[in-house]
Amino acid sequence: MRESQTAEMRPYHHGDLRRALVDAARRILEAEGPTALSLRAVAREAGVSPAAPYHHFKDKAELLDAVAQEGWEMLDAAMGKAMAEAEAPDKLTAIGISYVCFAREHPALYRVMYDAARDKADLPEEMHDNEDSPYCKVRDTMVALGADPGDAIDLELATSAAWCAAHGLAEMAGFKQFDHLKEALGGETPFLRAIFRHMGLSPLDRRR
Amino acid sequence: MRESQTAEMRPYHHGDLRRALVDAARRILEAEGPTALSLRAVAREAGVSPAAPYHHFKDKAELLDAVAQEGWEMLDAAMGKAMAEAEAPDKLTAIGISYVCFAREHPALYRVMYDAARDKADLPEEMHDNEDSPYCKVRDTMVALGADPGDAIDLELATSAAWCAAHGLAEMAGFKQFDHLKEALGGETPFLRAIFRHMGLSPLDRRR
DNA sequence: CAAGATATCTTTACGTCGTCCAGATATCGA
DNA sequence: TCGATATCTGGACGACGTAAAGATATCTTG
Numbered sequence: 001m002r003e004s005q006t007a008e009m010r011p012y013h014h015g016d017l018r019r020a021l022v023d024a025a026r027r028i029l030e031a032e033g034p035t036a037l038s039l040r041a042v043a044r045e046a047g048v049s050p051a052a053p054y055h056h057f058k059d060k061a062e063l064l065d066a067v068a069q070e071g072w073e074m075l076d077a078a079m080g081k082a083m084a085e086a087e088a089p090d091k092l093t094a095i096g097i098s099y100v101c102f103a104r105e106h107p108a109l110y111r112v113m114y115d116a117a118r119d120k121a122d123l124p125e126e127m128h129d130n131e132d133s134p135y136c137k138v139r140d141t142m143v144a145l146g147a148d149p150g151d152a153i154d155l156e157l158a159t160s161a162a163w164c165a166a167h168g169l170a171e172m173a174g175f176k177q178f179d180h181l182k183e184a185l186g187g188e189t190p191f192l193r194a195i196f197r198h199m200g201l202s203p204l205d206r207r208r
Numbered sequence: 209m210r211e212s213q214t215a216e217m218r219p220y221h222h223g224d225l226r227r228a229l230v231d232a233a234r235r236i237l238e239a240e241g242p243t244a245l246s247l248r249a250v251a252r253e254a255g256v257s258p259a260a261p262y263h264h265f266k267d268k269a270e271l272l273d274a275v276a277q278e279g280w281e282m283l284d285a286a287m288g289k290a291m292a293e294a295e296a297p298d299k300l301t302a303i304g305i306s307y308v309c310f311a312r313e314h315p316a317l318y319r320v321m322y323d324a325a326r327d328k329a330d331l332p333e334e335m336h337d338n339e340d341s342p343y344c345k346v347r348d349t350m351v352a353l354g355a356d357p358g359d360a361i362d363l364e365l366a367t368s369a370a371w372c373a374a375h376g377l378a379e380m381a382g383f384k385q386f387d388h389l390k391e392a393l394g395g396e397t398p399f400l401r402a403i404f405r406h407m408g409l410s411p412l413d414r415r416r
Numbered sequence: 417c418a419a420g421a422t423a424t425c426t427t428t429a430c431g432t433c434g435t436c437c438a439g440a441t442a443t444c445g446a
Numbered sequence: 447t448c449g450a451t452a453t454c455t456g457g458a459c460g461a462c463g464t465a466a467a468g469a470t471a472t473c474t475t476g
Contacts, residue, residue: 017453038433049455051435056453060434114379122384129385153392160386161373161406168376171322176330177337178368184361198369200408225424246462257426259464264424268463 018056018066020046025067029108037112039063061116068116071109072124078102079134083141090193091141092201096166097192103170104188110170135159165199226264226274228254233275237316245320247271269324276324279317280332286310287342291349298401299349300409304374305400311378312396318378343367373407 024045028037039060040050057063082098083091103110117123128135139159143149147158169192172178182191232253236245247268248258265271290306291299311318325331336343347367351357355366377400380386390399 039435040433050433051437051456052454054435118379118382121382153389156389157402158406160380160389161403164376164380164403165369165373165407166376167380168372168374171326171379172368172372172375174326174329181361181364181368194365195369195372198366198408199373200406247464248462258462259427259466260425262464 017046017048017052021053021056021063022066022070025063026070026109029067029112030106034108034111037064037108061119064112065116067109068113069124071106071113072127074106074109075099075102075113076127076134080137083137088145091145092138092162093193093196095138095141096162096169096196096201097189099166100170100173100192101189104173107174114167135163138162162199162201165196165201169195169199225254225256225260229261229264229271230274230278233271234278234317237275237320238314242316242319245272245316269327272320273324275317276321277332279314279321280335282314282317283307283310283321284335284342288345291345296353299353300346300370301401301404303346303349304370304377304404304409305397307374308378308381308400309397312381315382322375343371346370370407370409373404373409377403377407 021042025037025042028041028045039053042063043050043053046052053063057066078098078101079095082095086094125133127133130136139155142155142158142162147155149155173188173192178191181194182188185191185194229250233245233250236249236253247261250271251258251261254260261271265274286306286309287303290303294302331337333341335341338344347363350363350366355363357363381396381400386399389402390396393399393402
């Protein structure tokens with residue numbers, strides 16, 4: 001429970017500047033958006049000189065990577081909570097909604113996460129490749145709900161399709177063009193649920 | 209048929225600098241990516257001073273808006289071509305594939321397009337609101353393929369879902385994580401087709 | 417056609433940014 | 447204890463977005 005850092009009373013070397021920098025970056029991101037997130041602003045917010053971050057991160061991109069990683073962990077937690085709480089018939093939709101809601105509640109952070117991933121054309125393995133990653137958990141949920149685990153390719157396609165659908169929805173749900181649909185359906189969550197119903201989220205819902 | 213601009217022989221006022229700036233921006237975008245796209249670099253490429261663009265655009269964002277708008281027009285054309293050529297059973301999938309292929313062939317431009325749109329939370333109306341916009345044409349195609357035009361909300365949901373699906377796929381198809389699926393399915397286009405099959409692109413494919 | 421009004425472009429300048437380097441200072445290992 | 451090492455500061459460099467003032471070409475109007 002470290003208390004806030006007003007650059008007052010810096011005892012020795014600051015303790016854990018790396019931690020403080022990531023926190024500062026997150027604070028700036030939520031308060032002022034991605035355009036205000038400069039390395040110098042982060043250093044300023046943490047109460048150190050503009051060059052100090054370079055002893056903890058190779059460059060700005062590496063700092064953003066650290067911020068993004070915390071974002072992925074938060075997203076993992078949000079999806080895990082939804083997986084634990086949701087019940088069978090709408091389980092996959094509930095997971096998808098938890099995904100989109102996270103992105104909508106932390107738009108700047110979500111943007112940093114995907115910008116970093118896209119630059120490397122690589123999703124973090126704790127999200128996609130690890131055995132307990134959200135990707136694998138969604139895939140296993142699909143099997144638990146009746147998807148055929150024999151056709152491995154098809155199962156991966158279904159999981160990937162669900163992920164792409166959630167991402168696309170997360171990025172587009174904020175556009176004005178959907179306002180009247182949200183209103184007609186009685187709020188953002190019903191809107192998301194209705195859209196997901198058109199996206200074949202569950203293989204159980206699929207034709208053929 | 210204006211020949212290339214090597215800053216040589218500038219007759220009077222340059223003729224049409226606005227046009228030249230947008231072209232220069234597009235050239236930089238395709239050759240060096242979005243990070244290299246600075247206002248100064250655009251001016252340099254067009255052979256004018258760093259301040260010259262300010263007589264044609266309020267600021268950098270407005271230049272990017274102009275670039276983005278040309279991108280939307282190109283996307284419109286690509287989708288229109290697919291709509292004209294594709295035949296009934298896979299028509300919607302073919303349109304979706306044309307969308308994703310455009311994004312994959314012009315990744316930097318596609319990024320500029322959506323960055324600009326997201327900043328305003330507004331899709332360009334020539335894409336979504338106009339009567340002959342791709343959105344409306346996709347919607348009408350759905351009706352032509354058998355969707356119920358009576359349930360207006362549901363029809364809009366289906367169209368929006370298709371759009372979100374295409375966008376999500378466009379943004380994610382480049383990730384390494386999908387390489388083995390593309391390989392297993394014999395290329396990028398079969399991969400896209402297979403994924404779309406899981407995304408309920410057409411209301412005709414839908415359950416219930 | 418002359419001459420002022422206007423549009424276009426250049427020059428210069430300011431503040432901010434990412435990053436590097438040389439020094440200062442604090443911690444740690446022998 | 448003292449040298450090695452890690453951490454932080456200060457100052458500097460070039461690139462950026464943008465504004466202001468001056469130059470130059472076109473347009474308008476008499």
